[in-house]
Amino acid sequence: MIRAEKIIKTYGKTRVLNEISLHIAEGECYGLLGPNGAGKTTSIGVLSTLISPEKGTVMINGYDILKSPTACKKSIGVVSQEIALYQELSGYENLRFWGGLYGIKNIELNKRIKETLELLGLDNRQNDKVKTYSGGMKRRINIASALLHKPKVLFMDEPTVGIDPQSRNLIFEIIEKLRKEGMTIVYTTHYMEEAERLCDRIGIIDNGEIIAEGNLQELKAYASESEGVAITFTSISEQQYQSLVKFMKIKRSENTIYFYTPEVQKELAKIILKCTEVSLDITQIEIIKSNLETIFLSLTGKKLRDS
Amino acid sequence: MIKLVYKDFKLLMSNKRDVLLTFLLPIALSTLFALVFGRMGTEGQVNMGGIVQAIVGTAIMMALFSVAEIGASFLGEKEEGMLKKLLWAPLPKSHILYGKILFANIMVGLQLLIVFIYGKIAFGLDIFINVPAIILMVTAVSYASSGFGVFLAAIGRSRKQVQAYATLIILVMSGIGGSMMPVNMMPDFMQKVSMFSVNYWGMQGFYDVFLRDRGLTDHHFLQALLVLILIGTLLNTIAFILFKKNLNAIT
Structure with a gap:
């Protein structure tokens, strides 16, 4: 599903990603855990076609991100750290716009918006302007906008930053539901309890390198001295x-x-x-x-x- | 690209302040200026030159304010992460900029037409005097103005920065370009400087049609048209190059 080999990315003199390799299977929820500045967002940027790597190859759903970026983009969804929504438009209008960019036809788009809003518990506020939503609701609409085209792979870059515990739990439940439906998820966070709860496998990233990878038990074995x-x-x-x-x-x-x-x-x-x-x-x-x-x-x- | 334009239009229409500034303020200002200039130099008679000066001058000045706001909103979208999200969508990168340029063109065209129709109803401006020439001039002014808007967005660092210096640039350009007072009332030096503004060439083109009975075959009219197209092309090209450079910085 995702195969990244020896990715290198440098900004100025700083090597942000240093020969990172990732293999993520279909239906897996992979957590990328690391402190601020470790390279999590850059990794997501490269894997999601936004940032071009200097060296290395990335295959997503069988598409090379450099050779077939459009096909690749159609098969992925990205939930960014920023709440990228038009505040003056309603939740419904935002979803119509973002869904429309993926070429979903009118009737189908309306159906998917309805389904997604129900999934995220926002169907009763769909006609209100986004600027009237709470932080948690905005985060959920932000997630909804990445799900409308039914991506096979979903990248989530710290989707719970700055929200209340109730909304955070709701987002966790949504992610768990998506996992059950077989969606491949790449989830970055610096909250270890999120990675522990949601992810099948976790990669620990520091200074642009994956320093350990595996499920929780395997990671414990990596660091047997941590107790x-x-x-x-x-x-x-x-x-x-x-x-x-x-x-x-x-x-x-x-x-x-x-x-x-x-x-x-x-x-x-x-x-x-x-x-x-x-x-x-x-x-x-x-x-x-x-x-x-x-x-x-x-x-x-x-x-x-x-x- | 049409979806991007439609979204921008919905955003504009959903904000009462923007609707007021885009459509009602030009009407209010052109009324004010028409009442002043429309009576200048005549005794009890309507000075059509003054009416054209007021309506066209105000329309072009307000069009520049509108495109500057469109340019600033582009930077706002970048600051709020919308540009990044658009780059994740399966559409060519260039369409993001083309969408803004197209929206700016449509908005300016619409704004000019609304003010001209109002001019016809309120002050008897003869907008049917030479329809093809008027349409061409509206298109050329829209093109040059949209270039100005995206150029501001391309050289600006933040929405607030663009909003701040755009106001100054537009007021200066409108002052020397003839939007606020006829260029022939200015000193020779100022008249030469005014040629570097969108306002000047737009005003000259519309003067040619409304007052001088010149049209598509007249070289003065064609000169104004050509200069506006050149200004638009130059500014749009610079904006496009800078935009691509900015995108490379993101990616």
């Missing part, structure tokens, strides 16, 4: 730190030390005892369960949303 305990101290001297290095595999972040162990329950008492032995003054203890956030931290040494 453990984080203990914060009032202060840590170099001597105290060196004593702990000899004791267990650790990582330090200011006054917090991460002790990596798959058996936290068993090891916790031993860790606390060791800290007391080296005269460290504990202020906080936090058990770290393995999730995408900790996997990301373990793989990159960076937090997803702080960076």
Whole structure:
């Protein structure tokens, strides 16, 4: 369905995508997870024909994006980060315009608009101007405009940015429904709970490179050391730190030390005892369960949303 | 491309402020100027020269404001992510710009015709004096004006920036180009400078038809027509090149 090989894209002197390769099967929901500036939006831009890569090939639904861009565009839908809608037009008029650009005939277009509005729970507001909609409703209409031509592949670039939890849940339900219908979805986010909930496979992107890829279990195996305990101290001297290095595999972040162990329950008492032995003054203890956030931290040494 | 034009038309008609500025303001201003210029230099008689000056001058000036707003809206669409979304749609990139140019042409043509019809009803402007020549001149003014609008969009960085400097440029161009007062009342130097404006050539063309009994076979009329087409072609070409460059920056 999607086959990207060794994609390179450079802006000025910055290489934004560095030999990225992606293979996404039909009906799969693939999450591209990474912090701001990691290359998620550029990746979506390249895969969706908007941005031309310098090197590499991309095949979408059997079409080469450089050789057959129009055929490729007809078979994909893109939900951008921006709410790209005409505020002065109604939801219905917006959908008629965007659907019309894909050459859908009048009767069929009306039928699809009706179906899509029902799917997104917006059928009762279709004749109101978009400027009167809430942020969540605008996001849903934005999604609707990408679904009218029934694309085989849907690219969603952070579609839940800046919306209320209720609308976010509704969007999740829509995506889950589309998945069940067999649509291939590429979903970028920097919210790990979204990727965990929605995606069959996840690619972790950082500095323009896919640094890990797989389902949640496989990623956990990638970063087996991501479970453990984080203990914060009032202060840590170099001597105290060196004593702990000899004791267990650790990582330090200011006054917090991460002790990596798959058996936290068993090891916790031993860790606390060791800290007391080296005269460290504990202020906080936090058990770290393995999730995408900790996997990301373990793989990159960076937090997803702080960076 | 027709869908893009229709969408722009719907957007215009759905905004009361834009409808007011596009159609009613030119009528109001041309009435005001016609009442002033239509009585100048005559005692109790209607000065048709003044009427033509008022109606044509106002119509062209307001047409330039309209196309500047169309150009600014193009940048607004870019800022709001609409341009990117259009690029995802299966239509040639050039159609996005052609759609704007076509819409600007239609809008200016419509605006001029509405003001001229109003001029006929309210002030007796003889719009049937030479219909083919009037249609040609309206088309040429529309073409040159649309070039001005897309040129502004191509060189501007943001919607607000275009709106700000377009007002200044149009007022200056209309002032020296004869929209606000007849060019022959200006000093020689100003008369030469006025030749660099769309207003001047549009005014001369319409003067030829309405007042000087000149038409399609007259070289003065054809000169005005040709200059307007050249201005339009030059500005549209520059805009097209810059637009392609801007698109390459996005992609």
